[in-house]
């Protein structure tokens with residue numbers, strides 16, 4: 001996605017109800033909207049709608065107000081890099097208008113255009129990933145998936161559309177059981193879908209041809225950050241000699257990892273893993289609820305991106321091409 005493509009006439013389809021920046025922040029934090037791509041699009045939409053109404057006496061205050069709103073949205077969740085990358089893409093549009101001497105109206109319009117451009121490109125990336133990934137699946141393949149990923153589901157849905165007769169096992173994906181959502185969506189689409197508990201993954205791995213999962217962040221060395229449990233699935237796949245594929249838009253590459261910075265792993269409330277009552281009754285029990293983990297590049301066959309198939313070792317060169325909007 002280049003900023004030179006900002007001359008968008010088209011408004012994207014309204015995916016989320018219109019909400020203020022504060023409401024979008026809370027919606028993201030409470031995971032009422034989840035999924036790395038969707039949270040980025042929700043933040044871009046909230047920033048766009050903020051820019052539509054922002055009142056500022058001069059360009060500097062307009063840019064600062066938009067920047068502040070963007071910073072707030074970026075802080076809603078720490079791990080999925082799609083969120084800061086999506087917001088930064090929009091802010092780059094606003095900043096370019098401000099730094100080139102634009103008026104309040106120019107800055108507002110540039111923000112709206114950049115947000116629409118991001119939303120359209122993000123949605124289209126999911127479609128392209130589906131097309132590219134589905135071609136790699138074979139007729140009758142059995143797939144294991146983890147959590148609830150639009151990009152991974154796009155691959156499976158497209159393969160189904162192509163008449164490949166695939167079968168899918170969905171891990172439940174504790175703590176929030178997002179695999180239930182995946183299973184419901186794939187079954188409703190007509191795919192032969194089975195819901196399994198997370199700890200049955202090894203049992204079913206012997207029946208699988210590949211694992212296809214989504215992605216929250218990719219580090220420069222090709223490591224994957226995704227919903228907790230993904231790394232266990234990858235190790236099991238490796239041991240059973242089953243392919244492990246990751247469906248990921250390129251804006252999930254985390255630029256800061258090139259400087260050796262690590263991806264923050266979000267830790268969420270213990271009530272996601274035990275009831276309040278149980279926690280109160282067992283005061284000596286400690287809790288940890290990290291919701292993402294890291295899969296080493298050696299367990300990943302390739303990333304399916306909107307730009308094509310990329311092996312983990314190829315992530316750095318994709319990152320270099322994307323640097324233009326940082």
Ligand code: RI2
Nearest residue numbers: 034035036037149150151214215227
């Ligand atoms: P898409 C989700 O995170 C899951 O970890 C999923 O695999 C990933 O985002 C990518 O999802 P969360 O927001 O962008 O549910 O492919 O914590 O939809």
